[in-house]
Structure formats: structure tokens, C-alpha cells
Amino acid sequence: MTTEATLPPLDEILATARVVALPLAARFRGVEVREALLFEGPEGWTEFSPFVEYDDAEAATWLAAAIDFGWMPQPAARRDAIAVNATVPAVPAASVAGILARFDGCRTAKVKVAEPGQRLSDDVARVRAVREAMGAEGRIRVDANGAWNVDEAEHAIHALAEFDLEYAEQPCASVDELAELRRRVKYMGIPIAADESVRKAADPLAVARAGAADLLVIKAQPLGGVRRALAIVAEAGLPVVVSSALDTSVGLAMGAALAAALPDLDYDCGLGTAALFTADVVSPPLAPHGGMLPVGRVIPDAALLDEHAASAERRDWWLARLGRCWDELSRRL
Structure with missing residues (x-):
């Protein structure tokens, strides 16, 4: 995580967490349906979507990015x-x-x-x-x-x-x-x-x-x-x-x-x-x-979050992964 960011409580992330499954028009990278976990921070909505085969140590860096984008103001834009x-x-x-x-x-x-x-x-x-x-x-x-x-x-x-x-x-x-x-x-x-x-x-x-x-x-x-x-x-x-x-x-x-x-x-x-x-x-x-x-x-x-919500089984898988990656980030701080 960036030095400016702090790790929000896991419960705060889980409070708005939504897991979605989005179909692709053509198979890409071996994937026909893309799953992602979305949640909202003080700065806005953010995404945690490491590919399913990545281990928790690698996926935790993706969570650091999601938290940074959701909780921290971003650098100034040079183009619109x-x-x-x-x-x-x-x-x-x-x-x-x-x-x-x-x-x-x-x-x-x-x-x-x-x-x-x-x-x-x-x-x-x-x-x-x-x-x-x-x-x-x-x-x-x-x-x-x-x-x-x-x-x-x-x-x-x-x-x-x-x-x-x-x-x-x-x-x-x-x-x-x-x-x-x-x-x-x-x-x-x-x-x-x-x-x-x-x-x-x-x-x-x-x-x-x-x-x-x-x-x-x-x-x-x-x-x-x-x-x-x-x-x-x-x-x-x-x-x-x-x-x-x-x-x-x-x-x-x-x-x-x-x-x-x-x-x-x-x-x-x-x-x-x-x-x-x-x-x-x-x-x-x-x-x-x-x-x-x-x-x-x-x-x-x-309405789209509801329409494309992942199955209960996949939602539980992603929430468990989120918790493990949160634990990994907490050990890095």
C-alpha cells in the first residue's frame, strides 16, 4: 500500500461489498465470465479483481490498489x-x-x-x-x-x-x-x-x-x-x-x-x-x-449490481479471499 494510505477496518469494506459476474463477448485470457468485487470508500467506488488463479500474496497488492483508490484522493489529472x-x-x-x-x-x-x-x-x-x-x-x-x-x-x-x-x-x-x-x-x-x-x-x-x-x-x-x-x-x-x-x-x-x-x-x-x-x-x-x-x-x-450479482457460492469465495488479503496487508503495515 502507499505510505499515505491506512488500512480501513475489514467490516467497513464488507459493508458495501458486491460481487459481480460479467459475461464477455468472446473468450479472453481463458475467461468467458469475469468476476469482480466492488466496494465503496470515502472517495468513491473501487474494484478488487485479481484473477482467480493468483495467490493471496499477489492478490493482496490488488487490494492495496482498491483501498488506495477508494480511500485516498488521487494525483491530479493532466488530461481529461x-x-x-x-x-x-x-x-x-x-x-x-x-x-x-x-x-x-x-x-x-x-x-x-x-x-x-x-x-x-x-x-x-x-x-x-x-x-x-x-x-x-x-x-x-x-x-x-x-x-x-x-x-x-x-x-x-x-x-x-x-x-x-x-x-x-x-x-x-x-x-x-x-x-x-x-x-x-x-x-x-x-x-x-x-x-x-x-x-x-x-x-x-x-x-x-x-x-x-x-x-x-x-x-x-x-x-x-x-x-x-x-x-x-x-x-x-x-x-x-x-x-x-x-x-x-x-x-x-x-x-x-x-x-x-x-x-x-x-x-x-x-x-x-x-x-x-x-x-x-x-x-x-x-x-x-x-x-x-x-x-x-x-x-x-x-439495478445492474443486482442483475449481475455472482452466485452465493462465488460471493462467499470472493469475500473469503478479501478477508485473507486484508490480513496479508495488515501484516505488511
Whole structure:
């Protein structure tokens, strides 16, 4: 947690806690329904939604971010709207146009590649379909979520280079692999971005010190909140893209607060992911219009919280997880 924040009593968090389950338009990151726990603090509504496979030590950092956003005033905004990218899951090429149509006015697309069970030819076909749909002026970035080894990544980047990539995000899992790959493909002029090597690392600055990336992809929840993320960016000294963790509109507002507070923001951000949902807790959802996302807090709609409430079993699972993560944070203070 940030040094300015204090840990509110667990009962105070539980008093407003709501667990929701939101369906997705297409399977994304192995998920078809996204679960999240929302609660309200003195500063407004906030979100705790670490992915279900994360352990309590990792998830507790997400809770620190949620508490910081709900209980502490956020850094001043330098902009009132954020340019965002479309996000294309690992869908068949024939489904690409339908996905892109959900992202109003976005001129950049992040395309998921290296999906388990798929082949490089599937990635090539998907990226080709994105290029055809967006035209020559569209920007395309690919995200492998660390699934390739160095040789596989080098081969894949060669195969995808004809589509004029803006950058390749987390092509390999480790910092050493990223550094080696960056050395190998530097002549091609395709930058390497690090995501998991920042948000899941014990030392989020290691990738910058190793010269293993040209830019960082940062997310507010996994890094412990807006202020902590800003401090990491300042120390890393690299350009950044602010992205979501498949958040509801409440969590996206936290990401937008981070993007708005950055001194420099040269890339479109991955905060348009509400467009991937078929339902949300805010009406209208915090989705892109004209390729832009407004900056500001949002308030969930009570009827939508009821309509999309998770089952009693899943609610109990999330509340138990919240309690364990609260205990973990209390030990860190």
C-alpha cells in the first residue's frame, strides 16, 4: 500500500461489498465470465479483481490498489480523456471485424497471439485480418503473454513483421529472454514491451535496468495503485502504456486516473476493454467513443449490481479471499 494510505477496518469494506459476474463477448485470457468485487470508500467506488488463479500474496497488492483508490484522493489529472486501443482476443480471423466494431473510433489494436492450442498460422491470419480491417493507417501491437521462448518469438515476429507492428508485448516470459530477443530483433525496428515482467515481478524495475524492453505496459491494480505505479514509471525512465486487467468500468476508472496523471503518454492505452463485455455495472459502460475514454470516477447502477450479482457460492469465495488479503496487508503495515 502507499505510505499515505491506512488500512480501513475489514467490516467497513464488507459493508458495501458486491460481487459481480460479467459475461464477455468472446473468450479472453481463458475467461468467458469475469468476476469482480466492488466496494465503496470515502472517495468513491473501487474494484478488487485479481484473477482467480493468483495467490493471496499477489492478490493482496490488488487490494492495496482498491483501498488506495477508494480511500485516498488521487494525483491530479493532466488530461481529461485518454486515447485507447481496441483489444482483439485470440478469435478466428473471420471474427475480427465484429470485435473491432465494438471499439468505436479506435485506430490502434492490440491482438492476442500465442494462444494455447493455436498455431502461428492462426496468429498470422488474425493479425492480417486486423490490418485489412484497419487499413494502412491503423496501428497494430501483438501480445503473447510470455508464451514463446526466444527462438519461437524471433520466428513469430519475423512472420508478423509484414503487418507493420507498433510493438510486441511480453513475447517471452523472463527478463533475460526479453533482453536476448530485443538484441536479436533490434534491426527490424519492432520495439519490445514488458507487461508481466513488470506487474508480476518481485522487482518491477528489473526489466528496465536490464535493457530488456523499449516500453512498459503498466496496470493500476497489479502494481498496488495509481501512486505506486507512477513511482515505478518515474524510476524506470521508459515510455509506458496503461492497460486494464479486464476490469469492470469501476476498475477502468482507476486505470484512467493513472493514465491521466502521467507526465507523458505517447501511446494509446489498453483501457477500452469494457467493449469486450456484454454487460457492465455502469450505465453506460466506460467504453471508448471516438477512440477516447473520459477520465473520472464512475458510480455503479444499483439495478445492474443486482442483475449481475455472482452466485452465493462465488460471493462467499470472493469475500473469503478479501478477508485473507486484508490480513496479508495488515501484516505488511
